[in-house]
Amino acid sequence: MGLPPEFHDIAKRVNNWGRWGAEDEIGTLNLITDEVVKGAAAEVRSGRRIPLALDLQDNGVQTGMIPGRVNPMHTMVMLNFEMFGPGTVATSDDAVTMGLQCATHWDALTHVSHSGKIYNGRPADSITAHGGSAYSGIEKARHVVSRGVLLDVAAAKGLDRLPGDHAVTPEDLAEAEEFGKVKVRAGDVVLVRTGQMQLYLQSDKHGYATPSPGLSIRTPEWFHARDVAAVANDTMVFEIFPPEIENLWLGVHGLHLVEMGMMQGQNWNLEELSTACAQEQRYAFLLSAMPEPFVGGTGTPVAPVAIL
């Protein structure tokens, strides 16, 4: 069935293959220069820190809908174990099994492919079961610290959360910029809040998953025009789901990850940040969102923090 012409048209306009050389594996992260980071640090005014990760637990956001994407299973391998003899200092150790995309996470550029290709035109089959991503694995994304900007689309519209069938458009993003008195610029990491996370926080896991508001297929061009470094939001699928265009599944994924080489984040909890930004009347901050460097990983859990 393939991908519709709309997809290929946009793809041509946002494509970044070769922009940072044929050897490049990190795409738009190249836009985060030391200068950008210096400027980002200058945004820190109060020193207030807002963590953006959901708790990692077996009662996480996964519902079993996506096969193999399991919530973290936490187990103990030692429990107050006096390894060195009775009465000595005792240790407790734990282990976990989890899907790398199960909770608050970054998609690596290799998380999706289309037409047999991944970012920078490499073959999709360079991803293998025995090594994961040979190129653009998540361990290559080593410096994810930049200016963060919250585009609080729900708050800009005076809503707690967007309806499940709302595709976030470029116009919505511009409206949120205005609401936050902030301008997105090159190297920024943009956080788009829909408010959908409230459903999970209220224990409605199935309602959280779908139907869900999310980014429209028209937004990649907006991010491309502004040279955004990465984007994250507070939904399971990132883009509106089910999709706005029939038979165009995961189109935004295909444009961001494959064409632009721009990482996406999902299941980020932006509720506390929304409150803090409203209180401080500032929507830009220093953001640290370092991937766990799983070699060959097509994604990773992340514990981002906004420093206001």
Add this chain to the structure above:
Amino acid sequence: MGLPPEFHDIAKRVNNWGRWGAEDEIGTLNLITDEVVKGAAAEVRSGRRIPLALDLQDNGVQTGMIPGRVNPMHTMVMLNFEMFGPGTVATSDDAVTMGLQCATHWDALTHVSHSGKIYNGRPADSITAHGGSAYSGIEKARHVVSRGVLLDVAAAKGLDRLPGDHAVTPEDLAEAEEFGKVKVRAGDVVLVRTGQMQLYLQSDKHGYATPSPGLSIRTPEWFHARDVAAVANDTMVFEIFPPEIENLWLGVHGLHLVEMGMMQGQNWNLEELSTACAQEQRYAFLLSAMPEPFVGGTGTPVAPVAIL
């Protein structure tokens, strides 16, 4: 056999139980105030970012010496899977099983107990197999961003790395302060470099593990006097191993985690940071080292970043 009198003597002097109230679960992290963070952000001069995590891979630092502490096993659960039909955007998903203390990590305050107690005098058996840590689980440590200070003990002595039997003393720490023209102050996260990590990076995993330089039982008082918020280093066991005092195993763990309520980090890669600090002639920076919030976790992998 129990713990020797030396241990109990120091324990009395560094104990923080009740200092932040009977309900407190985070100990010295309380010392990282918004003011401290504001000051830390002001340390950013160049915008240069140095990641401090080792790659997560099956060929990690674990050698099998510590039972159950397994290196990350990375597996694929989808591989260019066209979930929505032929020719559509295809997804790759992965999963991992790993020990939470296997790689670059934070110990939660519950990672060790002694005399049946954990931090703040709570019973050690509040840690269980079905829920992990009921108190002071790693998910409680939600704001680990502060000023970081590198005490480059090896470089201060003009060595590539300290010998395997070198216990890092308070005098060594003071010498490294002088070398770095930096003063440790309240709320800092102190990174102590021994150079031991070079052995792992040169593929000598067994040599890296033991014998290993590490902190002396005399250092907790030094950190306590300065109200340090957390400490990390570049070794497997953190403290000198085998121990400097016969039959005093994991004494520094017992003092830091149980008595002081101060988190420890291990297996941090401080090599690139050592070079960068020497180049920039600055040993203080903004450090972000957010735990992955595993509910009840007695530790967590962490991907710290120093922002110079």
Add this chain to the structure above:
Amino acid sequence: MGLPPEFHDIAKRVNNWGRWGAEDEIGTLNLITDEVVKGAAAEVRSGRRIPLALDLQDNGVQTGMIPGRVNPMHTMVMLNFEMFGPGTVATSDDAVTMGLQCATHWDALTHVSHSGKIYNGRPADSITAHGGSAYSGIEKARHVVSRGVLLDVAAAKGLDRLPGDHAVTPEDLAEAEEFGKVKVRAGDVVLVRTGQMQLYLQSDKHGYATPSPGLSIRTPEWFHARDVAAVANDTMVFEIFPPEIENLWLGVHGLHLVEMGMMQGQNWNLEELSTACAQEQRYAFLLSAMPEPFVGGTGTPVAPVAIL
């Protein structure tokens, strides 16, 4: 709250501690002598083999009701990997993470304790997080082959399956013996069919789990009188659930595993066997149900087979 007097009364009557010596770790498996097995092999008439295990898959019987007891997560670690060069024989390897009690399984004698004790009067805290069961781990149960007897309680009553609130009584077991023209004898492994498994097979996982028919607290004495070696059935909890006596949770587990030292099996699929026994008009057969020898395991998946 403790255990009610009824429990302790029965416990005294069925207790086997010391019966096979103070060192014994396998309890009623001692009753399976070579003579018993020889007799069991003589039951084979047609050579027909009926497997009794459910498929191991992520869509297994677990619903998340029991924390940590996860369905099998199957992942690939190699996929047609030409390890020795292009055009050579390619290998595919897989890995699994699963709860040992998640599917068709045996409970080891250590799966439950009461009053601080496990089978043969050993302390419950001999089970640890770093080694599992020091005594009576599932790897000790090395010879589980014997005569199997199907007591088809549902069929004996002319029912497809017993109602969810039906506690299987000694009278029901005797009725099923008569129905099957078979007498339970020393060393037998008894399979009790309720028909409850049909709910799972019809995709009603929650209905399968609870409410569920299962064995009454009165049945352990019946098995004890006949010197049965082990018992299994086709339900999640084995005993009637919720329990027949208020506040007597897992009483049958306590009597079988702790007092008698008799292994229990759960989630066995007895549907095909029920049909086969009815067709052949024989309810005794050779049963092989070897535990996977997980060292220290408190349970194990098992792939039993009835050979008619």
Add this chain to the structure above:
Amino acid sequence: MGLPPEFHDIAKRVNNWGRWGAEDEIGTLNLITDEVVKGAAAEVRSGRRIPLALDLQDNGVQTGMIPGRVNPMHTMVMLNFEMFGPGTVATSDDAVTMGLQCATHWDALTHVSHSGKIYNGRPADSITAHGGSAYSGIEKARHVVSRGVLLDVAAAKGLDRLPGDHAVTPEDLAEAEEFGKVKVRAGDVVLVRTGQMQLYLQSDKHGYATPSPGLSIRTPEWFHARDVAAVANDTMVFEIFPPEIENLWLGVHGLHLVEMGMMQGQNWNLEELSTACAQEQRYAFLLSAMPEPFVGGTGTPVAPVAIL
């Protein structure tokens, strides 16, 4: 580089594609008829049971040589947990992560492919990361009970174990038949003992792995001529390793699994069985070796038992 002509010549002679129809997924297991099983049960004389699985433990046979094939990691998810209140029956539950081929195991027919094909001419890419084997997954092999025959090649030669460079030939197998006064016949499961397992049992894990005696590329024709149903032995790689013919890696795997559709077993502990057969002077018995039915699995741990 491809496979040498020798391989393709033998492949033509032993190929079973289509023999049991185009839809067949189980290959030579079709040769185990009810009649064969009836005859196998008649081999039981003493009722003695010999288990053939190695203990499942983190100190298992894997050395890290084969990436991703991890020894079982056993963890606790509940430990004497009084789920229903203080003083009630307490439960202990465990979980495991393991490679399906890490210990005593069966290879499914899909464990290897060559020239893009698996058994019965199906495409190798019918094995996927999200579902494993679409055809011939290990869950299809549901009735693995038959006559077992021990060909004790080492004992027939008067050796404790074969040298590491010994390729077991058809002549060796015939010699072992004579030694055991037994004739291999249609539907048998043949166990070939080299004695190599002694190295692992003596804690020489690396010596066990390689160099290792194992089956010669000439043996598949011998098994084919006798219509053997399945074969297992007491080595890591099954076939001689390193291989006897330069650049013919895993040739026996390719012939057995892909061409003949015959399952192989590896890491079977045949030491106790060797002793028992010598004592009883009988080398045929009833063998039960039921796969754990992992859906789509390319292999499975197995706990086989020989019943003499």
